[in-house]
Amino acid sequence: MxxxxxxxxxxxxxxxxxxxxxxxxxxxxxxxxxxxxxxxxxxxxxxxxxxxxxxxxxxxxxxxxxxxxxxxxxxxxxxxxxxxxxxxxxxxxxxxxxxxxxxxxxxxxxxxxxxxxxxxxxxxxxxxxxxxxxxxxxxIMPFSFKEMCMIKGIAEDAASEKDFMEYLDYGGMPQRFLMHTEAETKVYLRDLYNSIVLRDIVQRSRIKDVDVLNRIVEYMVLNTSQTFSAKSISNYFESVNRKISTETIYQYLEYITSSLIMNKAVRYDIRGKKILTRSDKYYLSDLGLAKINNTGYKTEIGALMENVVYNELIHRGYEVYVGKTTKGEIDFIVMDGEKRVYYQVAYLLADEKVMQREFGAYDAVKDSYPKYVLSMDKFDFSRDGIVHLNIIDFLLKK
Incomplete structure (x- = not known):
C-alpha cells in the first residue's frame, strides 16, 4: 500500500x-x-x-x-x-x-x-x-503512472518505455498490482468490469437490455479519445442490424458516465469562450478495462496516450475540456479561473508533417497561455514558444 x-x-x-x-x-x-x-x-x-x-x-x-x-x-x-x-x-x-x-x-x-x-x-x-x-x-482516480512506479519500486529516473506500455495495457487499478500473472490480472479486470456493469449500471439503473449496454460500452472503448455523438452510435447499431433511438442512447450514456467507468470531456470554443453541447469525447477511467473488453480491434497508441494524459490531468485536480478552434481542435484545455494551459498529445513526432500538425494546432490560438506538445520522443522539439515534453517525463513531473 x-x-x-x-x-x-x-x-x-x-x-x-x-x-x-x-x-x-x-x-x-x-x-x-x-x-x-x-x-x-x-x-x-x-x-x-x-x-x-x-x-x-x-x-x-x-x-x-x-x-x-x-x-x-x-x-x-x-x-x-x-x-x-x-x-x-x-x-x-x-x-x-x-x-x-x-x-x-x-x-x-x-x-x-x-x-x-x-x-x-x-x-x-x-x-x-x-x-x-x-x-x-x-x-479519486486509479493509480497514476507515477504511483504505479512507486508501488513497483521503479525509480523515476529508471522508468522506461516498457513500464509505460504496461500502464497503457493494464492501467492503474490498485488491486491489479496484487496479481502475479497476466492471466490473473485479466481475470481481475474482467470481474471488475462485470461488477461495474452489473451493479453500478444494470441494477442501479434497472436496465433491461444488457446486450445493448454492453455494445455501447464496447463501442466507446474502441473509440476512446474520439469525438462522437449519439447519432454515430446509432449508425454503429444500424451496421450490426440493430435499431436504437438516439434518446435511448443518450440515456445509456448517462448511466455509463454515472458509473464513472468513462468520463465525458465537453468541447470548449476557445474563440467564443463558451462550452459547446454536441460531439463530446469520452475517456476510460482506467485503460485496463479496455484490455479485457476489446474484441480484437487494436486501439491506436496515440488514442491510448491521449486517454492517459486526460486521466492524469483529472488526477491532478484540474478542470479539463477539449478545445475547439476555427481551424480544428486542441486535445485539452486545463482551466483554472481565467488562466488556462493547452496540451496536444501525439505518439511520435516522426516527420515534419506530423510536427506541423501537432504544433500547427496552436496557430489559431492567439493568447499567451502555456502550450505543450507531449509525445514519446526523447529529443526536445520545442519551437515558436510551444514546449515539447516527453510524455513519461510529464507523467513523472520531471
Whole structure:
C-alpha cells in the first residue's frame, strides 16, 4: 500500500472544516483505502479512536442500515458526548435518502463528515439541494503512472518505455498490482468490469437490455479519445442490424458516465469562450478495462496516450475540456479561473508533417497561455514558444 499524498495534501486542509468532504471515483479506485489513511492521520493528531466512526456500506456488518433513519439512529447511538466526531462513510449511495441524515448530523452534532461513493450522481439530486455550497468534492482516480512506479519500486529516473506500455495495457487499478500473472490480472479486470456493469449500471439503473449496454460500452472503448455523438452510435447499431433511438442512447450514456467507468470531456470554443453541447469525447477511467473488453480491434497508441494524459490531468485536480478552434481542435484545455494551459498529445513526432500538425494546432490560438506538445520522443522539439515534453517525463513531473 502506498500513501496517496497527492490526494491527502488536498483533503488535509478540510479535516476540521464544516464542509462535507466528498470523494468520488470508479469502483475499486482506492477510495476506501484513502478514507482509512485519513482516519490514521486523525489518530496521529490525537483524535480518540471512539470519535472516528468509519462505516463501509458494502460490508454486511452494516447491511441493517438501509435508509436515512437507520443511519441516523445508529450514528446518534455511537456519538455519545458533545465532543467532535469524525464520520467516514464509504459507498454512501447504498443508503437510501442518506443526504437527509447527513444534513441532520451537520445541524445537530459537532462533526466533520467524509463521504465516498462510486456514483457520479452522488452530488446531484437531494444532496446538492440540501447541501448546496456546503461541500467540497475530490475526484479519486486509479493509480497514476507515477504511483504505479512507486508501488513497483521503479525509480523515476529508471522508468522506461516498457513500464509505460504496461500502464497503457493494464492501467492503474490498485488491486491489479496484487496479481502475479497476466492471466490473473485479466481475470481481475474482467470481474471488475462485470461488477461495474452489473451493479453500478444494470441494477442501479434497472436496465433491461444488457446486450445493448454492453455494445455501447464496447463501442466507446474502441473509440476512446474520439469525438462522437449519439447519432454515430446509432449508425454503429444500424451496421450490426440493430435499431436504437438516439434518446435511448443518450440515456445509456448517462448511466455509463454515472458509473464513472468513462468520463465525458465537453468541447470548449476557445474563440467564443463558451462550452459547446454536441460531439463530446469520452475517456476510460482506467485503460485496463479496455484490455479485457476489446474484441480484437487494436486501439491506436496515440488514442491510448491521449486517454492517459486526460486521466492524469483529472488526477491532478484540474478542470479539463477539449478545445475547439476555427481551424480544428486542441486535445485539452486545463482551466483554472481565467488562466488556462493547452496540451496536444501525439505518439511520435516522426516527420515534419506530423510536427506541423501537432504544433500547427496552436496557430489559431492567439493568447499567451502555456502550450505543450507531449509525445514519446526523447529529443526536445520545442519551437515558436510551444514546449515539447516527453510524455513519461510529464507523467513523472520531471
Amino acid at each position: 502506498i500513501i496517496r499524498e497527492h490526494y491527502l495534501a488536498r483533503i488535509r486542509p478540510f479535516f476540521d472544516s464544516d464542509l462535507i468532504k466528498v470523494l468520488i471515483g470508479i469502483r475499486r479506485s482506492g477510495k476506501s483505502v484513502l478514507l482509512k489513511q485519513i482516519a490514521a492521520e486523525l489518530l496521529e493528531k490525537g483524535v480518540e479512536e471512539s470519535h472516528i466512526i468509519y462505516l463501509n456500506f458494502e460490508d454486511l456488518e452494516y447491511s441493517f442500515i438501509e435508509n436515512e433513519m437507520d443511519l441516523h439512529r445508529y450514528v446518534k447511538e455511537r456519538a455519545a458526548d458533545d465532543r467532535r466526531y469524525y464520520f467516514l462513510f464509504d459507498e454512501i449511495q447504498n443508503v437510501r435518502n442518506f443526504e437527509k441524515a447527513i444534513n441532520s448530523f451537520r445541524a445537530t452534532l459537532d462533526c466533520s463528515i467524509f463521504l465516498a461513493g462510486s456514483n457520479g450522481k452522488l452530488l446531484s439530486g437531494e444532496l446538492a439541494t440540501h447541501l448546496s455550497g456546503r461541500y467540497v468534492s475530490f475526484r
